[in-house]
Amino acid sequence: MKSQTERPVKQRSTRSNKSRKYNRQTAHVEARRDGKPLIFGWGKHLSHVEKVRIQRRATWAIAGLFGFPAIVKTLIIEYSQHILVGCLTRKEASRAWHRCNN
Numbered sequence: 001m002k003s004q005t006e007r008p009v010k011q012r013s014t015r016s017n018k019s020r021k022y023n024r025q026t027a028h029v030e031a032r033r034d035g036k037p038l039i040f041g042w043g044k045h046l047s048h049v050e051k052v053r054i055q056r057r058a059t060w061a062i063a064g065l066f067g068f069p070a071i072v073k074t075l076i077i078e079y080s081q082h083i084l085v086g087c088l089t090r091k092e093a094s095r096a097w098h099r100c101n102n
Contacts, residue, residue: 031047031049032047034047036051038054038055
């Protein structure tokens with residue numbers, strides 16, 4: 001009878017180890033680093049997906065830096081013109097301008 005503490009004998013595989021020599025592909029191909037810099041030599045360590053994400057954020061940031069002030073400026077100008085001129089007709093506005101500048 002076998003004792004319970006005795007380990008079972010492992011059988012060796014009939015395959016040779018030479019047939020298992022292959023390179024496994026990483027699970028996420030898009031997570032591999034492509035080595036191309038993003039800007040000024042920086043970003044070689046980033047994957048393509050990370051670079052695209054950074055580019056999109058930079059695009060929106062630049063659009064916001066130029067777009068938001070332009071919209072605010074337009075609204076301020078329109079509001080100030082409405083307050084200054086009010087509901088005057090063109091003839092009344094012309095008379096008021098001549099009165100102030102003559």
